[in-house]
Amino acid sequence: MQTLPGFRDFYPDDCARRNYILTQWREVARRYGFVEYDGPVLEPMELYEKKSGGELVGQLFDFDDKGKRHVAMRPEMTPTLARMVAARERDFKKPLKWFCVPQFFRYEKQQRGRLREFYQLNCDIIGEPLPAADAELTAVLIDMLRGLGLTENDFVVRLSSRTAWQQFFAQAGGKPEDEYEFFQVVDKAERAPAEKTDELLRKFGLTAQAVLDFMHSKTPTAELVPVLEGLNARGLGAFVEIDYAIVRGLAYYTGVVFEVFDRSKNERALAGGGRYDKLLSLMSDGKVDLPALGFGMGDVVLANLINDTPAAAAQRDAWLKDERACDVYVIIAQEERRSDALALVQQLRDAGQRVDFPLTAAKVGKQFQTAELLGATRAVLVGEEWPQVKVKTLATRAEVLVPSAELVSTLGR
Amino acid sequence: MQTLPGFRDFYPDDCARRNYILTQWREVARRYGFVEYDGPVLEPMELYEKKSGGELVGQLFDFDDKGKRHVAMRPEMTPTLARMVAARERDFKKPLKWFCVPQFFRYEKQQRGRLREFYQLNCDIIGEPLPAADAELTAVLIDMLRGLGLTENDFVVRLSSRTAWQQFFAQAGGKPEDEYEFFQVVDKAERAPAEKTDELLRKFGLTAQAVLDFMHSKTPTAELVPVLEGLNARGLGAFVEIDYAIVRGLAYYTGVVFEVFDRSKNERALAGGGRYDKLLSLMSDGKVDLPALGFGMGDVVLANLINDTPAAAAQRDAWLKDERACDVYVIIAQEERRSDALALVQQLRDAGQRVDFPLTAAKVGKQFQTAELLGATRAVLVGEEWPQVKVKTLATRAEVLVPSAELVSTLGR
Numbered sequence: 001m002q003t004l005p006g007f008r009d010f011y012p013d014d015c016a017r018r019n020y021i022l023t024q025w026r027e028v029a030r031r032y033g034f035v036e037y038d039g040p041v042l043e044p045m046e047l048y049e050k051k052s053g054g055e056l057v058g059q060l061f062d063f064d065d066k067g068k069r070h071v072a073m074r075p076e077m078t079p080t081l082a083r084m085v086a087a088r089e090r091d092f093k094k095p096l097k098w099f100c101v102p103q104f105f106r107y108e109k110q111q112r113g114r115l116r117e118f119y120q121l122n123c124d125i126i127g128e129p130l131p132a133a134d135a136e137l138t139a140v141l142i143d144m145l146r147g148l149g150l151t152e153n154d155f156v157v158r159l160s161s162r163t164a165w166q167q168f169f170a171q172a173g174g175k176p177e178d179e180y181e182f183f184q185v186v187d188k189a190e191r192a193p194a195e196k197t198d199e200l201l202r203k204f205g206l207t208a209q210a211v212l213d214f215m216h217s218k219t220p221t222a223e224l225v226p227v228l229e230g231l232n233a234r235g236l237g238a239f240v241e242i243d244y245a246i247v248r249g250l251a252y253y254t255g256v257v258f259e260v261f262d263r264s265k266n267e268r269a270l271a272g273g274g275r276y277d278k279l280l281s282l283m284s285d286g287k288v289d290l291p292a293l294g295f296g297m298g299d300v301v302l303a304n305l306i307n308d309t310p311a312a313a314a315q316r317d318a319w320l321k322d323e324r325a326c327d328v329y330v331i332i333a334q335e336e337r338r339s340d341a342l343a344l345v346q347q348l349r350d351a352g353q354r355v356d357f358p359l360t361a362a363k364v365g366k367q368f369q370t371a372e373l374l375g376a377t378r379a380v381l382v383g384e385e386w387p388q389v390k391v392k393t394l395a396t397r398a399e400v401l402v403p404s405a406e407l408v409s410t411l412g413r
Numbered sequence: 414m415q416t417l418p419g420f421r422d423f424y425p426d427d428c429a430r431r432n433y434i435l436t437q438w439r440e441v442a443r444r445y446g447f448v449e450y451d452g453p454v455l456e457p458m459e460l461y462e463k464k465s466g467g468e469l470v471g472q473l474f475d476f477d478d479k480g481k482r483h484v485a486m487r488p489e490m491t492p493t494l495a496r497m498v499a500a501r502e503r504d505f506k507k508p509l510k511w512f513c514v515p516q517f518f519r520y521e522k523q524q525r526g527r528l529r530e531f532y533q534l535n536c537d538i539i540g541e542p543l544p545a546a547d548a549e550l551t552a553v554l555i556d557m558l559r560g561l562g563l564t565e566n567d568f569v570v571r572l573s574s575r576t577a578w579q580q581f582f583a584q585a586g587g588k589p590e591d592e593y594e595f596f597q598v599v600d601k602a603e604r605a606p607a608e609k610t611d612e613l614l615r616k617f618g619l620t621a622q623a624v625l626d627f628m629h630s631k632t633p634t635a636e637l638v639p640v641l642e643g644l645n646a647r648g649l650g651a652f653v654e655i656d657y658a659i660v661r662g663l664a665y666y667t668g669v670v671f672e673v674f675d676r677s678k679n680e681r682a683l684a685g686g687g688r689y690d691k692l693l694s695l696m697s698d699g700k701v702d703l704p705a706l707g708f709g710m711g712d713v714v715l716a717n718l719i720n721d722t723p724a725a726a727a728q729r730d731a732w733l734k735d736e737r738a739c740d741v742y743v744i745i746a747q748e749e750r751r752s753d754a755l756a757l758v759q760q761l762r763d764a765g766q767r768v769d770f771p772l773t774a775a776k777v778g779k780q781f782q783t784a785e786l787l788g789a790t791r792a793v794l795v796g797e798e799w800p801q802v803k804v805k806t807l808a809t810r811a812e813v814l815v816p817s818a819e820l821v822s823t824l825g826r
Contacts, residue, residue: 001457001459001460001463001496002457002496003452003453003456004453004455004456004457004478004482004484005480007453007454007455007456008453009450009451009452009453009493009496009497009500010450010451010452011450011497011501012448012449012450012511015448015449015450015451015513016448016449018451019449030767031762031765031766031767031768032762032767032768032769033739033767033768033769033787035425035428035429035737036425036428036429036432037422037423037424037425037428038422038423038428038431039416039422039423040416040417040420040421040422040530041420041454041486041516041518041530042417042420042474042486042518042530043416043417043420044414044415044417046414047414050414061455061476061478061479061484063474063476063477064476065417065474065520066474066520067418067520069417071417071474073454073455073486080422083414083415083422084422084424087422088424093783093786095772097769098425100428103454105454105455107478107479107480117453117454117455125772128772128773130772130773132772132773133772136772139759143762143763229752230755233751233752233753233755233756233759234755234756234758234759235756235759236759324448326446338646339642339646340646342643342646342647343646343647343648345647346552346646346647346648346649349444349445349556350556352444353444354443354444354445354446355444355445355446356445356446356510359508359538359541359543359545359546359549360541360543360545370506373506374446
């Protein structure tokens with residue numbers, strides 16, 4: 001009996017590593033004034049069919065429930081977010097700065113960095129059209145990775161613009177209704193043979209060379225200049241590069257778009273996002289028309305990069321050690337003192353300490369071994385010294401006798 | 414476009430209330446030396462069919478995935494836990510003290526306290542046959558609720574024993590293979606008419622009166638005495654009552670069993686659990702044979718009880734207020750100082766402060782209103798005093814001028 005392909009068991013060590021990433025995401029999001037929301041893991045299938053493009057519809061875990069509703073396990077958050085905002089838009093002061101850390105489900109081929117379930121941080125700013133919002137969103141994205149011990153030597157945000165490509169296309173005489181098709185060609189232009197791209201672009205009166213020349217220009221457009229200024233003012237300029245090769249596959253992006261890559265290029269994109277100013281209106285049948293922007297960052301590729309970056313891995317391991325540690329291990333040296341020991345255990349726990357003790361009678365030496373194994377900072381020995389207890393600091397082996405009635409105040413965190 | 418029936422959107426306030434419960438659960442579990450694990454949301458259907466009883470199989474969200482696997486969204490954790498422990502049992506020192514806070518999915522009729530998805534704390538101790546483990550498990554259960562501001566006036570743990578009923582049944586000449594049927598009759602005996610119960614018990618040579626007499630006796634059996642002693646030693650005796658009416662519907666319990674109810678009896682059970690010493694062996698086809706015990710506590714009934722208990726609700730609301738608060742709101746009094754303000758925002762965030770600021774130019778008075786609305790503790794005004802900034806403590810209105818280069822150290826948390 002095994003897990004399904006692409007699904008993970010989280011044994012305690014795995015779970016702690018997962019929690020490290022989720023905790024850091026929450027911590028940084030809140031430093032930026034983002035508030036957490038969440039939605040259902042299961043949604044009506046129509047919710048995902050409604051979004052233009054529908055790129056994920058073919059990868060859904062969808063089925064008919066016992067009430068004959070066609071439902072799907074969530075593959076992304078944007079449709080849920082759009083529904084939630086549309087339903088209660090008036091209750092919230094704009095701009096909304098919302099984040100969530102949902103688990104997503106996509107029926108895809110398993111590869112390095114790609115499973116069938118994963119966690120994904122989503123940060124969105126809703127109701128703010130100015131580039132100050134794009135800068136704030138890019139800054140929180142960068143600080144998510146900085147918070148995990150990654151530096152500008154480890155990753156880069158590749159900043160681009162749908163608007164820039166729209167203008168490029170319009171100047172060449174392209175029509176708005178052909179834009180999406182054009183973006184698909186642009187998205188593949190670096191990897192496809194030039195003749196293939198030329199052929200696809202012919203009907204637009206464009207060439208592969210013209211597209212690649214624009215793609216490789218590094219001059220920020222008027223839209224991107226204030227975003228870069230906002231990041232430079234924060235001292236985060238070194239984390240960003242202009243790269244018009246980024247167009248993002250999804251149909252709904254409208255302005256600034258970006259993707260984050262590790263500098264070694266060993267991994268898939270760490271994160272991606274951008275502006276989707278028309279999507280809320282589309283999703284809500286025009287009920288709510290608010291500019292919006294957001295990004296998603298998954299845990300799987302990120303965990304690989306942390307593993308492969310010594311400083312980031314060391315920071316994580318220090319967190320894990322602290323997270324798992326037991327503060328106090330209570331050693332029961334005389335079984336007839338078990339009730340007294342239990343009372344102390346309870347007092348220490350009530351005071352907020354992490355406390356463990358042996359459920360079974362065991363030799364004192366064995367109990368000390370368990371204390372070490374659990375990473376306890378101190379051992380409290382309850383035995384012949386009662387009503388005093390021996391407090392031993394395990395790192396230094398220093399011992400001190402303390403009246404049991406004063407133990408809690410002595411150990412106070 | 415709405416959520417599916419029985420599923421919840423978590424708007425920021427709802428999400429914070431959910432997180433309050435999840436955070437408290439994690440905090441208390443770790444005080445007791447439990448470590449967190451997790452498993453997949455989606456599992457092979459056979460995993461849930463394997464467990465004797467199979468009470469939940471009729472309530473599953475199950476379907477065939479795109480690879481034609483019959484799969485189900487998890488309705489409970491025990492089968493996953495059993496699989497995980499069986500696969501790597503030797504890697505862990507016994508007893509295992511493991512907890513998790515998964516979301517479960519059950520296709521049930523929606524009622525007060527019952528949805529189609531819910532979070533459930535699971536705590537399990539694996540590998541310890543002694544009643545000291547039952548006492549430790551019951552103690553952590555009690556402290557989960559105490560930690561949420563609930564007292565012995567608000568809830569009670571009803572402690573019972575499958576062993577006690579097994580012995581009762583055996584003394585009356587019952588055979589082990591009839592035990593489960595007998596337990597089902599006992600489970601309904603208080604609510605069913607006595608004649609009906611008499612009829613069902615006739616073949617076992619028992620009467621409703623005999624069953625009810627034993628059910629209402631308050632004498633702890635030999636098995637329960639040390640559990641009560643363990644709780645009394647911790648000062649938690651007042652939270653527990655012997656109540657043999659508790660038998661637990663699930664087939665796999667083997668010893669001590671318990672359920673937790675609110676004292677007002679307005680709600681469904683808050684939690685329930687007990688020993689299941691034979692289940693791991695059953696689930697692993699005899700590969701792993703370890704005694705085990707555990708409980709589950711859902712978030713829905715619990716949230717109702719917190720809402721209805723003023724002291725618990727006040728404690729939650731204080732936590733929510735602190736959780737949502739913004740530490741510093743940076744007011745941009747002169748737009749030409751925006752870059753300087755952004756640099757300060759970044760420094761403060763890097764120092765761990767929760768900081769927000771206006772993305773759009775706005776009047777100073779309006780910015781102060783936003784600061785108040787976000788629950789900011791302090792406002793930092795960047796304007797004509799530059800390179801000094803005005804720091805205002807919002808609660809007291811006290812103001813002080815600080816050189817901007819010293820702001821971070823001045824505000825240091």
